[in-house]
Amino acid sequence: xxxSPSLATDTDILAEAERWKRMGYGVAIATVVETWGSAPRPxxxxxxxxxxxxxxxxxxxxxxxxxxxxxxLEVIETGKPKLLEFGVADETAWKVGLSxxxxxxxxxxxxx
Amino acid sequence: MQIDQLAELNRCRAARDAVxxxxxxxxxxxxxxxxxxxxxxxxxxxxxxxxxxxEPVPTSLAEAIVEAFRxxxxxxxxxxxxxxxxxxxxxxxxxxxxxxxxxxxxLADMARVVGLDCVIVDPRTAFATPERxxxxxxxxxxPDVALPPLGLDRYTAxxxxxxxxxxxxxxxxxxxxxxxxxxxxxxxRKTHAKRLERLAAAGASEADLARLHAPVGLDIGAVSPAExxxxxxxxxxxxxxxxxxxxxxxxxxxxxxxxGSREENA
Numbered sequence: 520x521x522x523s524p525s526l527a528t529d530t531d532i533l534a535e536a537e538r539w540k541r542m543g544y545g546v547a548i549a550t551v552v553e554t555w556g557s558a559p560r561p562x563x564x565x566x567x568x569x570x571x572x573x574x575x576x577x578x579x580x581x582x583x584x585x586x587x588x589x590x591x592l593e594v595i596e597t598g599k600p601k602l603l604e605f606g607v608a609d610e611t612a613w614k615v616g617l618s619x620x621x622x623x624x625x626x627x628x629x630x631x
Numbered sequence: 632m633q634i635d636q637l638a639e640l641n642r643c644r645a646a647r648d649a650v651x652x653x654x655x656x657x658x659x660x661x662x663x664x665x666x667x668x669x670x671x672x673x674x675x676x677x678x679x680x681x682x683x684x685x686e687p688v689p690t691s692l693a694e695a696i697v698e699a700f701r702x703x704x705x706x707x708x709x710x711x712x713x714x715x716x717x718x719x720x721x722x723x724x725x726x727x728x729x730x731x732x733x734x735x736x737x738l739a740d741m742a743r744v745v746g747l748d749c750v751i752v753d754p755r756t757a758f759a760t761p762e763r764x765x766x767x768x769x770x771x772x773x774p775d776v777a778l779p780p781l782g783l784d785r786y787t788a789x790x791x792x793x794x795x796x797x798x799x800x801x802x803x804x805x806x807x808x809x810x811x812x813x814x815x816x817x818x819x820r821k822t823h824a825k826r827l828e829r830l831a832a833a834g835a836s837e838a839d840l841a842r843l844h845a846p847v848g849l850d851i852g853a854v855s856p857a858e859x860x861x862x863x864x865x866x867x868x869x870x871x872x873x874x875x876x877x878x879x880x881x882x883x884x885x886x887x888x889x890x891g892s893r894e895e896n897a
Contacts, residue, residue, distance in 0.1 A: 533644070537637045548632060552656065552716045553707050563705035563718050600659030624707075626716060628632050628659045 532576040536567040536630060545570030545595040546630040549587050551578045552602075556621030566625075570595045578625050579605070591627050600628045632661045639663055640720065647722040647784065649700055653692075656707075656714040669696045702872065722786045723748055724871060727811075729774060729802045730792030731758035734817070737860035738790070739767040745864060747788070752777040754798060774802035788813035788867045790847065794822075800829055807839045813870040815847035815863055844870075 533548075540546045549566040559580035566576040566584060568591035578587060583605045594601055603625045636652075640663060643650040654661040670693055689695035692715060695708045699719040708715045726742045728735050731753035742749040743766065750768045753759040759771035770777040783789065789806035791799035794817065803826075806814050818826060823845040830840060848862030849869070 533637065534641050537634065537641055540634050540637070548637075550716070550718060552718075561705075562707075600656075602656055626654065626656055626659075628654070628661070630637055631633050 532565050532567055535575055536565075539567070539569050540630045547591040547594045547627055548630060549578055549591055549625050549627045551623055552626045553624040554621060555623075560623075566591075568592070568595070579623060583623070583625070587625055587627065594627045594629050598629050598631065600626065602626055636661060636663055644720055644722075647782065647786070649719070649721045649786070651696055651699060651720065652718045653696065654716045654718070655712075656716055664696060666697075666700050669693050669700075722784075725750070725781075725783070725787040726790070726867070727752065727778070727781060727783060727787055727806070728790045728792055729753060729798050730794070730817075731755070731760075731763060731769060732792050732794075733856035734792055734859050734863070736763060737857040738863055739764055741860055741864050743767070745868070747867075750781060752802070753793060774798060774805060778802060778805045783809040783811055785810045785812055787811045788815075788870070790815040790817075790863060790867075792817045792847075794818065796826065796829060800826070800833065803830060803843070804833060804835060807835060807842065813844065813867050814842055815844040815866060817847050818845060820846070 536546050536548055547568045551560055551562050551564045554562055560578055564578055566574055566578045566587055568574045568588050572588060574588050590601055590603055606622045640650060649666050651664045652661050653664050689698055692708060692710060696717055699717045703721040705718045708717060724747050726747040726749040728751045731751050735751055739749045739751060751764060752770045752774055754773045756771045759769045761769055783806055789811045791803055793799050827840050844866060848859055849866045851862050853859045853862040
């Protein structure tokens with residue numbers, strides 16, 4: 520699926536999710552629901568995923584998108600929502616201020 | 632989430648209507664709640680014990696949703712029935728200014744940096760030129776023509792800066808009727824006292840008049856137009872982000888009494 524690179528805001532992302540669904544794709548919406556420490560994307564940020572693994576938006580600035588996408592594929596398949604928690608793997612990474620430090624919780628639901 | 636809910640959410644956002652998606656994180660069940668419908672929402676009866684917290688926190692889901700609408704911040708709420716996520720979608724804040732004056736030149740630039748969508752209205756064509764306001768929308772019309780199409784609302788800050796009652800007064804009355812979250816009016820205490828008399832005569836209630844910030848801007852001793860713009864922008868941000876203090880009226884009264892006694896001593 521081709522998407523415009525100019526889609527930068529969450530408004531556009533949610534409009535795009537609606538469009539994908541109407542085009543007949545299976546769609547999941549992932550939302551950052553909680554953050555601790557230096558989380559790069561604020562609570563309420565969205566990532567949308569289709570049943571082919573295409574995605575748009577971001578929940579972490581790149582750190583955990585891959586994992587969220589593969590979990591989302593399962594959510595699209597089963598319809599069961601998921602609450603995913605991602606933490607810091609490396610204590611040093613956080614101390615030196617990497618933007619992927621901190622902890623986030625992401626909720627993934629299917630668009631029915 | 633149902634496709635109909637997603638479509639309704641997208642429609643609200645396009646129309647600059649505030650809306651919250653309230654999701655039960657255990658079941659994934661989501662509902663759309665508008666500011667008008669918070670109290671009648673079936674989830675709103677949830678109340679929880681907040682006595683353990685030192686911070687003033689909401690004691691019911693309804694309160695948490697109202698707070699989310701006010702601050703524009705989404706967040707998680709722990710209820711006795713589990714975790715609930717409130718994702719609040721509020722429109723970007725708009726800043727409408729009457730008066731294409733020096734202060735507005737600085738204020739428009741600073742507002743853009745902060746992410747406010749700024750529009751300037753002034754019928755005096757010599758002032759309201761695009762050259763004086765690069766990058767900002769300027770409308771050289773009277774407020775009665777310029778303001779209605781701009782769609783002022785509770786996510787709009789309004790500032791009156793012309794010093795001319797013919798321009799400022801009708802604009803202030805319009806901004807009051809639209810429920811703008813911030814109204815600032817330029818002028819000394821004397822000028823403002825006269826303005827209050829005129830607005831009252833035009834039908835503004837006492838409660839309306841109490842909403843006007845005058846003299847405009849935080850008291851930081853600003854002198855130059857750019858400094859005054861900083862003080863106005865800071866006051867707008869405070870109105871946007873800060874929780875109203877429960878004892879605010881008492882404090883305001885106390886500081887007025889203090890100011891009064893200082894003036895007497897002067």
